[in-house]
Amino acid sequence: MTRPDTTTKHATDVSAMFDEVSPKYDLLNDVLSAGNSRLWRIATTRAIAPRKGMRILDLAAGTGTSSAALAAHGAHVTAADFSEGMLAEGRRRNAGNDLIEFVWADATQLPFEDNSFDAATISYGLRNVSEPKQALTEMARVVKPGGRVVIAEFSRPSSEAVNWAYTKYNRHVLPRVAGIINRDAAEAYKYLNESIEEWPAQEELARWLREAGLERVAYRNLTLGIVALHRGFVPREKPVAEPEKAPPAPAPAAKDPDAGKPAAEKKPAAEKKPAAKKKPAAKKTTAAKKTTAAKKPAAAKPAAETAEKAEKPAAASKPKAAPKAKPASTSDSNKRGSE
Numbered sequence: 191m192t193r194p195d196t197t198t199k200h201a202t203d204v205s206a207m208f209d210e211v212s213p214k215y216d217l218l219n220d221v222l223s224a225g226n227s228r229l230w231r232i233a234t235t236r237a238i239a240p241r242k243g244m245r246i247l248d249l250a251a252g253t254g255t256s257s258a259a260l261a262a263h264g265a266h267v268t269a270a271d272f273s274e275g276m277l278a279e280g281r282r283r284n285a286g287n288d289l290i291e292f293v294w295a296d297a298t299q300l301p302f303e304d305n306s307f308d309a310a311t312i313s314y315g316l317r318n319v320s321e322p323k324q325a326l327t328e329m330a331r332v333v334k335p336g337g338r339v340v341i342a343e344f345s346r347p348s349s350e351a352v353n354w355a356y357t358k359y360n361r362h363v364l365p366r367v368a369g370i371i372n373r374d375a376a377e378a379y380k381y382l383n384e385s386i387e388e389w390p391a392q393e394e395l396a397r398w399l400r401e402a403g404l405e406r407v408a409y410r411n412l413t414l415g416i417v418a419l420h421r422g423f424v425p426r427e428k429p430v431a432e433p434e435k436a437p438p439a440p441a442p443a444a445k446d447p448d449a450g451k452p453a454a455e456k457k458p459a460a461e462k463k464p465a466a467k468k469k470p471a472a473k474k475t476t477a478a479k480k481t482t483a484a485k486k487p488a489a490a491k492p493a494a495e496t497a498e499k500a501e502k503p504a505a506a507s508k509p510k511a512a513p514k515a516k517p518a519s520t521s522d523s524n525k526r527g528s529e
């Protein structure tokens with residue numbers, strides 16, 4: 191069994207590990223979370239507020255369990271993942287569901303155009319991505335202005351006692367139980383535990399969301415903070431990527447003071463600035479090439495306009511990305527505003 195290094199989370203190791211656990215992945219989740227994973231999915235689905243006609247990116251979708259919950263509300267779901275094993279299992283389970291399309295994609299380099307989706311979500315996947323901040327930036331890029339990004343991820347229990355018990359469970363019980371269900375999975379679950387221990391707490395992840403350009407960022411703890419549900423919105427005034435500047439026209443030969451000098455003596459021509467970092471619209475990267483079943487999602491219809499009504503951040507301070515956003519307060523004591 192492949193056990194990725196948690197400091198590098200090398201893509202090939204992580205995808206190979208998920209390939210190997212894919213056949214029993216969902217069963218393991220149910221058992222190891224004592225059924226809580228189902229409740230967490232319900233909360234996540236509510237936070238995304240899927241509706242008929244919406245176009246949603248479910249990133250690191252794995253076998254598509256979260257995608258199916260979104261599609262059940264009539265949304266078109268692009269279930270993207272970079273583990274062929276998980277995708278194959280997902281396609282098998284969801285065969286016949288026309289609302290879900292399984293697509294090979296690397297979260298750090300999405301093969302989708304800007305503003306392609308009404309919403310994007312990632313459940314228990316961000317922690318496994320080698321460059322999670324880059325994945326957040328990519329999610330914000332492909333979601334339309336005003337759309338939401340929702341992240342469900344293991345987090346830090348708020349109480350020390352719960353944290354202590356939870357850590358013991360993850361270190362000692364989880365790999366053993368996983369090993370009973372799937373002999374090869376014990377190593378994978380050791381990695382998963384390490385990755386949970388190294389993952390930032392709620393406030394830090396909220397900061398990452400804001401750094402990715404999301405506004406009205408808030409989170410809510412589930413099961414005492416074992417899982418945290420973060421969400422943010424893409425600003426309605428999305429910053430437009432600077433158009434690539436045309437290279438300066440070459441100076442006329444007659445005006446070149448170094449004309450005629452041997453090359454070595456020439457002053458370097460005005461140092462070429464690297465072109466403004468171009469946003470990867472429909473990248474032709476390995477990700478895109480490898481997308482066998484992957485079609486680019488058609489431009490999404492604006493179905494999600496009112497989705498934001500479903501959640502309101504609490505006690506939020508000023509967001510960086512959109513200073514105008516003024517969140518309302520909420521009575522949910524678990525909900526923390528973090529703008």
Ligand SMILES: C[S@@+](CC[C@H](N)C(=O)[O-])C[C@H]1O[C@@H](n2cnc3c(N)ncnc32)[C@H](O)[C@@H]1O
Pocket residue numbers: 201204205208249250251252253254255256270271272273276295296297298312313314315316318319320
């Ligand atoms: C713990 S599973 C979660 C699957 C699913 N979201 C769920 O809730 O059951 C994590 C998934 O993240 C995927 N993953 C990790 N890094 C990824 C990346 N860089 N790009 C795409 N998928 C990635 C893995 O292949 C795996 O399927």
